Amino acid sequence: MGKKIYAQSNHDSEYVRCVYKMSDIISRRQRMPWFWPDFVYNYFGEGWEHQRNLKVLHSFTSKVINERAENINYMESESESDQGVRKRRAFLDMLLKTTDDQGNNLTHQDIQEEVDTFMFRGHDTTAAAMNWAIHLIGAHPEVQKKLQQEMHEVFGVSDRPINTDDLKNLRYLECVIKESLRLFPSVPFFARSINQDCKINGFKVPKGANAIIIPFSLHRDPRHFPQPEEFRPERFLPENNVGRHPYSYIPFSAGLRNCIGQRFAIMEEKVILASILRNFTVEACQKRVDLCPLGELILRPEKGIWIKLEKRNQQL
Template sequence: MAVVLGSYTMPLLGISIFIATLSYISYKLLSSYLHKWVEMKPIPGVPGTYPFIGNALQFKTNAGDFFRQIEDYTHTFFDAPLLKIWIGPIPFVILFHAETVEPILTNSVHMDKAYVYNFLHPWLGTGLLTSTGHKWRQRRKMLTPTFHFSILTDFLEVMNEQAEILVEKLKSQAGKGPFNCFSYITLCALDIISETAMGKKIYAQSNSDSEYVKSVYKMSDIISRRQRTPWFWPDFVYRYFGNRWEHDKTLKVLHTFTYKVICERADLISSNASDSDTDQGKRKRWAFLDMILKTTDEEGNRMSDHDIQEEVDTFMFRGHDTTAAAMNWALHLLGSHPEVLSKVQQELQEVFGTSDRPVNTEDLKKLKYLGCVIKEALRLFPSVPFFARSICEDCHINGFKVPKGAQAIVITYALHRDPRYFPEPEEFRPERFLLENSVGRPPYAYIPFSAGLRNCIGQRFALMEETVVLSYILRNFNVEACQKREELRPVGELILRPEKGIWIKLEKRVSQTSSN
């Protein structure tokens, strides 16, 4: 009997250790959950919160309905000092006032992205958007020089060329009634970021059925759906019961495309081809990828192939989708306000006359009212309608204690509608951003590109692109919106999009000549 019992000693010991470990982990998780529940109890919350599942069952499954639900919460609790919701066992504080947003975004302790950003890791890795701590600081320091204004101006040529192509595409719709302009603008933005970020022409405006283009949108939808359903947050549950097969299939398309481009550019640089002249005798264009391939840290180490792919995938996603959405919203607003459109076109007339010449750096400085239009459009329809951070140490927000491990969601869409700083907030008034009208406005009342240390590294690139593309469209066409504001139904996923596109009418401007 002793021999028989001895043969079971090791399996029994292993089982005992497993049970003990599982019990300890369960105890720690339960203790942490109960601690947060007690600590955050004084904070006003959404009714109908249940233990362990929180408010998850109350959330709408449709992305558009879910966003309107969050928007309704911000209206209902606008006068509350703070608001909390629970998504599964994780508490979130909802921030949409300048005085509650500022202490989080200015504190270098709370720089980690929230848990839900983990679902971006398979696609974007831990690049600039999703990384934390030392890696983020090192990567930001390495990449910041590539966004210097003098380098960005080199990309004006690409922006002008693609904007010209867009105008030619739009001419086929001019005078023919309502059409959805969303894909036209988006494909133009994709062509711009592809050539500037990767040095690769993908001809998206000529090939709207591109597999890569479709995969970008499909992946965004897949990730957003998972973020809204906490029962699919555990990887093993998602793998066996979720949409993992479609996720992995889409991911393969995205990574195969960017990996191929990176290899091509690396070969060009190693053979010094990137420094040679083109067939036309002009200096070959540089892309962000070229600079990243040559960038080194303080110790002289270059980024690995994996590191480079993380950043290229991040640039491709964040560098076109956000800008495209912003330009589409701006076109709707201009088409809905002919008096604003007239002012913009008058400014364009003063700068360009009847010429169809490209936009240069001096023009960008002169187009001040168009700049105000872009800022006001981003106020009403911020491309990133909300973003989230982890609370990395116990802190106080507006008098309430928020424990370490909670998450903070900044609802940019609601923050930009604070009537204290934007009277009649639903009105489209570009004059709000004239210098004299911006005096005294808190810096954290308007943050379309986030703020603080983790602000968007590409914001100057985005504003430059929007100015160039919109100036081309408005120099060539009059715009009329075909939807009322209430018909737009914004969908707040990773990017703020209209549920059924942006429908406009275009008429060719008779004052435009073919050349000057």
Template sequence: MNDNAPLMYMWVGPSPTVWLLQTETFEVFFNSSKHITKSNFYDFFNPWFRNGLLISTGDKWRTRRRLITPTFHFKILSDFLHEFNDQSEVMVRKLDQMAGTGEEFDVFPFITLCALDIICGTAMGKSLNAQDNADSDYVRAIHRMTDLIQVRQKSPWYWSDLIFKSFGPGREFEETLRILHDFTRSVIEERSEQFQKQLESQSQDGFDIVEDPDKPVAIGGRKRLAFLDMLLYASVGETKLTNADIQEEVDVLMFAGHDTTASAATWAIFLIGSHPEVQRKVHEEMDRVMSDPDQKPTIDDLREMKYLECCIKESLRLYPSVPVFARTLSEDCVIGGHDVPKGVTAAISAHNVHRNPKHWPDAERFDPERFFPENSVGRHPYAYIPFSAGLRNCVGQKFALAEEKVLLSSIFRRFRVETTQQRDDLMPMGDVVLRPKNGVRVKLHRRE
């Protein structure tokens, strides 16, 4: 294949697909207001997410996007920061039991359970305690569901609902789905009932339901705001949301808000731990920004973690959490001088884009300094797309970056990470989310 070819045609099962290979061809994908429908590979998420933000399209997607975007405003992240810090402290206490023993272990499950506790607390205001109870029905179900979806995506013979349910893991899928939906539904119904009582009480007292429309208060006597609280407030505005509507978005966030973040943080731990000079600079920054190892980072502290942010970005360049983006073209168009018909799937591999030598010299080398401001000048805007780009970019990218900073700073403030694998040993699995097949095995040493 010509390295400068603008695109490549291929069939993925019964679906004609065109892979966009050069950043110059991405305009139709990222900037078009017409080609916003996700490819049919996302249809396998429909039973779980129904028609939430991740897979909805058209007017519904536009309405939900306008509604949800303000809930991830950086000011609101200060409310979520408490949950980031509290759950990170739980994780660090568990990691401390492994430190100094010389024992090698897989750090990925620790990060994953912490991220799941964080998203459950911030999305629903519900304590899941996954880090202390990894064998709960919901924890097992959310991990198993992604595996089942990936099995189906990779197996064209399971694309038929009849075959999947009759001869495949369809029954397990339905039971897993029931556990997930029952849990989020019960939390939403409980919070909705509390919300209605709060509305009635405020109405009787003659107060508006929201004193500050940009920052509603937590519902049901809770001290901290949750994503669910903000959706319930939005449900009494111009955009009416039912409990079922709210559940669509909460279920999306429970998946997208923990799996991708956990993977990104784990890859960063491996890469920083594999490069002693980089780790030394991270430690120096931690010591400068947060001299007290028991101090919990504030929003201002996170802003000062500039080198750590570069490490996270470089990790996402090499191991983007979502390795492929795909859309269904809504009309005939011309891409890179080639006619591409309506209905074709257009796909972009972030994994390949991030290794394009035109934009990334010595692309396989881990070098956080690529993201220093002076080294980023003139870089093509689509050369780096870990959160997608354009109209359908990731609405929670600021949330994710802040969470990863808290997770990683909690670890590197206290420990020196020694990796025991080479990059070739990790075998990234390019499924819905890019995970290390063999985990990330490390040894931890307490810092003096």
């Protein structure tokens, strides 16, 4: 967003604490239907705590947006004059310059919703996805061997930084990430409102009903993924994707309200996982049955994931 909050060095960041606190509060409320009515939740539940944390989150993003909006023209002219090279704009800058079909800029409320989505749901989901992927890679040496071979083909024995072209060439790593998300989607469920009467398996579902979609179960449909509990990244090679139903695999949701950051998430995972695999061999210290996934806002292992890292010899 073009704003530094030093979250990694400041372990007592109020914004970061409120992000995690809100995740816990929302998850608890979802599991307690008697707290769904606002007046009951505010009087008997954590309503006041919810509002206090929400105020911190919204105040922070609102302040960042206002500051950026006031200075964006100055920053653009400064970046253009910097040795004649135009710098890349922050995501927030692009939102501030975005217009609709009528040429109107997005309102600050519209922008705040997008920023909150990126800030609130854009870090923990990716971290969880990489967590599961590291375990699966460490538990399947044959997959890890193919990944390290791909690393050698792309990077050789160099330790240069990863660039955009490298990301395009890490095709098997992308298959591994997708298969990890099939087995352990970061968001274990999401909801949609039905906007017209329809039939599902012969049952009439009326307009206005709420549908809960559970990718964790959907991704285990043997009609689309034979032997669904097996970790097989080859499922996502182009030749094996042919004819598969487009909604059989939806770790980032689907349709008009799909995840705004799914491409960025895959790129981020590729960079970090490739950096680990270029330098280390990974060994899983747990069996999959011992992980006990917890379906909260984010799908997490109950007791965390334990791995061993062994420094690699780059010479193959």
